[in-house]
Amino acid sequence: MRRRSSSSTPPVGIDGCVQRPATRNPFRRPRRLFTVISLLALALAAPLLVVLTAPLHARAPEWEHVREAILPDHFAGTLELLGGVIVIALVLAVPSAWLVATCDFPLRRMMRWALVMPLALPTYISAFTYAALLGPTGPVSNWLADHAGFRPDIVDMQGLWFVLALVLFPYIYLPARAAFASGMSGQLEAARMLGAPALSRFRRIALPLARPAIAGGALLVAMETLNDYGAVKYYGVRTLTTGIFRSWAGLYDLGSALRLSVVLVGLVALLLWIERRARRGARQETDQVPVARIRLSGWRAAAATGWCLLVFGSAAMLPIGSILDDVWETCDGTMHGDVPHALWNTSVVAGAAGLVTLVIAVLFTFRERYGRRSDPAIRLADLGYVIPGAVIAIGVMSLAGFIDRRQWLDTALIGSMGVLVYAFSVRFLAVGKQPLQGALRQQSTSLDEAARMLGASPWRSFRRVNLPLLGPALIAAAMLVAIDVIKELPLTLILRPFNFDTLSTKAYELARIEQLREASWPSLMIVICGLVPVLLLEQVLEKRTRTPGVR
Amino acid sequence: MRNTLSLLAPFAMLAACNSPQFHSGDPLREQVVNVYSHRHYESDQQIFDAFTKKTGIHVNLVMADDDEILTRMQQEGANSPCDLLMTADAGRLGLAKVRDLLQPIRDSLLEAVIPAHLRDPDGNWFGLTMRARVFAYDKRTVDPSHLRTYADLTKPEWKGQVLVRTSEHVYNQSLLAAMIAHEGPDSALVWASGIVANLAREPKGSDTDQLLAIGEGIGSVAIVNSYYIGKLMKNTDPARDQARAVIGVAFPDLDGHGTHVNISGAGVARYAKHKAEAIALLEYLVSDSAQALFAEGNEEYPVRADVPIARELAAFGTLTPDTLNLQALATYNAEAVKLFDASGWH
Numbered sequence: 001m002r003r004r005s006s007s008s009t010p011p012v013g014i015d016g017c018v019q020r021p022a023t024r025n026p027f028r029r030p031r032r033l034f035t036v037i038s039l040l041a042l043a044l045a046a047p048l049l050v051v052l053t054a055p056l057h058a059r060a061p062e063w064e065h066v067r068e069a070i071l072p073d074h075f076a077g078t079l080e081l082l083g084g085v086i087v088i089a090l091v092l093a094v095p096s097a098w099l100v101a102t103c104d105f106p107l108r109r110m111m112r113w114a115l116v117m118p119l120a121l122p123t124y125i126s127a128f129t130y131a132a133l134l135g136p137t138g139p140v141s142n143w144l145a146d147h148a149g150f151r152p153d154i155v156d157m158q159g160l161w162f163v164l165a166l167v168l169f170p171y172i173y174l175p176a177r178a179a180f181a182s183g184m185s186g187q188l189e190a191a192r193m194l195g196a197p198a199l200s201r202f203r204r205i206a207l208p209l210a211r212p213a214i215a216g217g218a219l220l221v222a223m224e225t226l227n228d229y230g231a232v233k234y235y236g237v238r239t240l241t242t243g244i245f246r247s248w249a250g251l252y253d254l255g256s257a258l259r260l261s262v263v264l265v266g267l268v269a270l271l272l273w274i275e276r277r278a279r280r281g282a283r284q285e286t287d288q289v290p291v292a293r294i295r296l297s298g299w300r301a302a303a304a305t306g307w308c309l310l311v312f313g314s315a316a317m318l319p320i321g322s323i324l325d326d327v328w329e330t331c332d333g334t335m336h337g338d339v340p341h342a343l344w345n346t347s348v349v350a351g352a353a354g355l356v357t358l359v360i361a362v363l364f365t366f367r368e369r370y371g372r373r374s375d376p377a378i379r380l381a382d383l384g385y386v387i388p389g390a391v392i393a394i395g396v397m398s399l400a401g402f403i404d405r406r407q408w409l410d411t412a413l414i415g416s417m418g419v420l421v422y423a424f425s426v427r428f429l430a431v432g433k434q435p436l437q438g439a440l441r442q443q444s445t446s447l448d449e450a451a452r453m454l455g456a457s458p459w460r461s462f463r464r465v466n467l468p469l470l471g472p473a474l475i476a477a478a479m480l481v482a483i484d485v486i487k488e489l490p491l492t493l494i495l496r497p498f499n500f501d502t503l504s505t506k507a508y509e510l511a512r513i514e515q516l517r518e519a520s521w522p523s524l525m526i527v528i529c530g531l532v533p534v535l536l537l538e539q540v541l542e543k544r545t546r547t548p549g550v551r
Numbered sequence: 552m553r554n555t556l557s558l559l560a561p562f563a564m565l566a567a568c569n570s571p572q573f574h575s576g577d578p579l580r581e582q583v584v585n586v587y588s589h590r591h592y593e594s595d596q597q598i599f600d601a602f603t604k605k606t607g608i609h610v611n612l613v614m615a616d617d618d619e620i621l622t623r624m625q626q627e628g629a630n631s632p633c634d635l636l637m638t639a640d641a642g643r644l645g646l647a648k649v650r651d652l653l654q655p656i657r658d659s660l661l662e663a664v665i666p667a668h669l670r671d672p673d674g675n676w677f678g679l680t681m682r683a684r685v686f687a688y689d690k691r692t693v694d695p696s697h698l699r700t701y702a703d704l705t706k707p708e709w710k711g712q713v714l715v716r717t718s719e720h721v722y723n724q725s726l727l728a729a730m731i732a733h734e735g736p737d738s739a740l741v742w743a744s745g746i747v748a749n750l751a752r753e754p755k756g757s758d759t760d761q762l763l764a765i766g767e768g769i770g771s772v773a774i775v776n777s778y779y780i781g782k783l784m785k786n787t788d789p790a791r792d793q794a795r796a797v798i799g800v801a802f803p804d805l806d807g808h809g810t811h812v813n814i815s816g817a818g819v820a821r822y823a824k825h826k827a828e829a830i831a832l833l834e835y836l837v838s839d840s841a842q843a844l845f846a847e848g849n850e851e852y853p854v855r856a857d858v859p860i861a862r863e864l865a866a867f868g869t870l871t872p873d874t875l876n877l878q879a880l881a882t883y884n885a886e887a888v889k890l891f892d893a894s895g896w897h
Contacts, residue, residue: 062889136769137769155756236717246888248618249616249617250887252884404628407630412632414627499612499613513782
């Protein structure tokens with residue numbers, strides 16, 4: 001969303017100073033390419049437009065009831081949930097990121113990637129697993145009830161704060177760690193030389209400098225929290241998303257459900273504005289000099305390792321261990337359902353969606369970097385990430401159905417792989433764009449200016465200068481989208497072709513009928529599948545921020 | 552140019568994904584029936600496989616949630632490949648009828664074996680199995696003679712004892728819809744408020760969780776669906792022994808009409824391209840062997856009176872189902888949700 005000035009620099013005055021082909025003016029904006037990109041953005045924003053314009057075209061017979069009896073409670077519940085999850089996710093993510101990025105302590109190398117592992121867990125599986133362990137009738141509660149006389153119960157609002165924060169905190173941890181690891185080494189070094197203690201270096205230098213990265217991550221956490229349905233419903237918490245389903249499935253009123261989606265998007269627009277403010281005034285381009293890590297010893301080292309182990313243990317080991325235990329218990333040689341086939345389908349669809357979304361995200365970030373002002377269609381397309389998948393599906397089905405009913409194509413769009421992948425791009429565009437934007441922000445604009453002065457067109461300058469420098473971020477973008485697609489459920493459920501199972505639909509079908517132990521097999525496969533991109537992502541980031549040495 | 556072309560590579564991949572090798576059955580083949588189903592059960596797959604073996608008709612399946620499926624059928628319109636719609640809620644079948652997504656079928660076999668209240672009078676949908684909304688109680692502390700009707704559970708003696716999931720769930724909604732149909736909205740609201748006043752804890756979790764909570768003494772009576780009780784009894788997880796040992800089942804009466812049931816049912820789609828095959832599948836689904844699999848494999852009550860119910864459920868007594876025609880569930884579902892909102896049952 002950054003505004004650039006270089007393309008508006010008048011070409012007059014530079015002419016003659018540089019050698020360039022006489023026929024082309026490099027300062028001219030590539031109109032044709034921009035038009036293509038705008039059309040693409042419109043195509044991605046179209047399902048959202050269907051949803052957002054619903055108050056104009058969809059009848060909402062029960063709206064009065066929804067507005068008076070559902071909206072206030074569910075809105076308040078949403079805020080309470082958001083606040084709790086974000087605060088706890090920050091507490092989990094920021095100190096861990098700081099320790100891993102700037103200190104050396106036992107197990108640090110393992111913790112680097114281990115703390116990203118929770119990303120591989122879908123929130124609904126994680127929520128069921130924690131509830132089975134620590135819920136009112138879980139083994140822990142039963143033991144405590146027998147021996148200590150009280151029965152803890154995490155299946156409520158406060159419990160859900162922790163459950164969601166434990167799964168989602170890596171969205172903050174990753175960008176925060178990257179920000180701490182490079183880009184502020186000079187300031188930190190200076191503060192250290194001047195004798196500032198570690199805590200005040202963290203509080204007064206690192207934290208303010210990393211604020212944009214942390215805010216960006218927190219925004220992703222907020223978006224994931226807002227569109228969650230499975231976990232929220234199970235924990236008996238009321239949010240706008242459960243309100244949407246209550247209106248749609250209970251009141252049979254899709255129009256009111258879509259209006260609630262508009263409220264949800266309004267809330268996100270507010271969060272986006274807050275995030276932008278948090279970023280305002282922050283330095284955008286950085287020197288990319290890796291920070292020199294400080295070796296901890298004694299109790300400090302023990303505390304650092306202990307903290308990371310605690311976070312890793314509760315966020316990853318506990319749920320994954322519990323899934324493994326269930327797999328072991330139900331392992332009678334037969335897998336429930338056709339897991340290998342579902343695995344293949346999952347990989348194909350995640351790979352295709354990852355690549356398609358990556359290409360689109362690259363084009364959009366190019367447009368944002370070189371365009372004079374931002375394209376409203378792109379901004380709109382970003383919102384796909386916050387709307388619950390089932391609601392996006394309504395938008396996608398409305399459009400595809402419109403075309404299908406007129407038989408403009410000889411095959412039906414609804415229920416085709418193409419539309420499924422398109423829907424994933426609509427939903428996860430923001431996930432793919434986030435790392436690209438972050439990395440681009442760190443590239444000095446003097447780079448593009450130099451390329452342009454030497455006569456390169458914007459696209460050529462982007463392709464030859466910015467794009468190669470984006471290397472790791474490109475892979476990160478595709479991987480993050482792939483992870484999300486592997487975990488995604490509602491879009492896959494409703495838009496899939498006949499006889500097309502993925503791991504998450506398999507797990508859901510078993511979990512839905514409360515066969516949680518039988519669902520452990522596909523759940524385990526989801527985690528393993530999700531871990532592949534997570535670990536690749538770590539490898540990529542590791543290379544990018546490899547440190548020169550440790551003092 | 553080469554670079555621009557390479558941008559297109561993923562889209563080419565997409566086109567490749569659309570090739571038939573990704574579909575294990577070709578929906579356009581002659582002998583097929585295309586099913587949209589909300590039922591996510593492994594036993595259903597066994598039934599479909601047996602059907603294919605017997606008739607040579609291949610079953611293509613999309614499983615998704617009810618409301619999404621109805622939206623998909625609406626959007627597909629006359630192009631919809633769906634031949635048979637299966638759901639796990641009579642309310643949604645009734646809604647599909649109202650939205651003109653189904654077509655009336657006259658079939659003497661179906662009409663002979665399915666009781667009249669479990670199918671649409673016009674033949675748009677047919678019940679295949681029943682699930683009853685019953686009370687599970689703690690045999691250690693509860694005298695079941697105090698649990699004869701749904702209204703009994705609103706008496707002060709059950710204060711702090713009642714366990715139930717949230718009103719998001721359709722089976723709570725259809726129970727209240729049936730009460731509205733029988734007794735009117737006022738007494739339905741009184742009932743819902745009475746339950747809220749007696750809750751042992753905030754509504755949450757699944758039906759199975761309510762049963763486990765009885766085992767741990769968190770409450771003593773739970774409103775649950777019959778087939779979750781059957782599944783719990785069949786389960787071998789030692790952590791659930793406690794619940795299995797203490798649970799008894801009462802079949803509450805709704806105002807002299809019997810115990811509230813919802814159905815799992817199916818209807819032939821309005822634009823079915825394989826109507827004959829869809830009817831053949833419907834008829835197969837009420838055959839002895841399919842009904843027995845519904846009963847044994849998924850602990851549901853068969854609609855056919857001559858097919859035995861699962862052992863686990865039979866042990867708890869006999870179900871006398873309410874004979875309200877279930878199209879009423881669609882009529883009153885929205886009102887039921889509003890009453891839940893008014894009663895504070897989240």
